[in-house]
Amino acid sequence: MRSTLNLLSAALLSSFLFFRPATSAAPPQAPPEPQPQSAKSAACSAPEYRQFDFWVGDWDAFDVDTHVKSARNHVDSILDGCVIREDYEQNDGMHGESFSIYDASRKVWHQSWVTNRGVLLIIEGTWKDGQMTLEGADHPQPGVERRVRGIWKPQGNGVRETAVTSTDGGKTWKPWFDILFLPHK
Secondary structure, X not given: OHHHHHHHXXXXXXXXXXXXXXXXXXXXXXXXXXXOOOHHHHHOOOHHHHOOHHHOEEEEEEEOOOOOEEEEEEEEEEOOOXXXXXXXXXXXXXXXXXXXXXXXXXXXXXXXXXXXXXXXXXXXXXXXXXXEEEEEEEEEEOOEEXXXXXXXXXXXXXXXXXXEEEOOOOOOOEEEEEEEEEEOO
């Protein structure tokens, strides 16, 4: 019985392969015409969208005080140059990603930062005096709000990011971290 089924299967397969109607090959087509720049990318071509481009790169992150490598950070421009995406992997297993975009309607930069530890940080700000300054609030524990200010600025062949925090609504600020991003080796 099994050999009969195998023979029937082989016969059906060969009839499909050898007795199907011939098809004519389609004539070769010319390559597609170049498309005009998309409306989205045209909208993101204003100089303000390039203000954070100095951060784009493949980086090793070093603590400024100890000079110890603390993370690997890959920052790229995505979505037709409209968004800066960060993929940050810290040596202790913390993994975070941020998405930054210039919001032309409000004339501010916006960044959303999320991690594999359930952290969400939303910060906004502007490019001024050669540095990007973004501020917002996070909630390190239920019912607790902490103000956060991050500053990114080009430094030599790298980028320095410093952050401070405030638990009194911005009256006083304490250092949080100070990182120097240098090209990955």
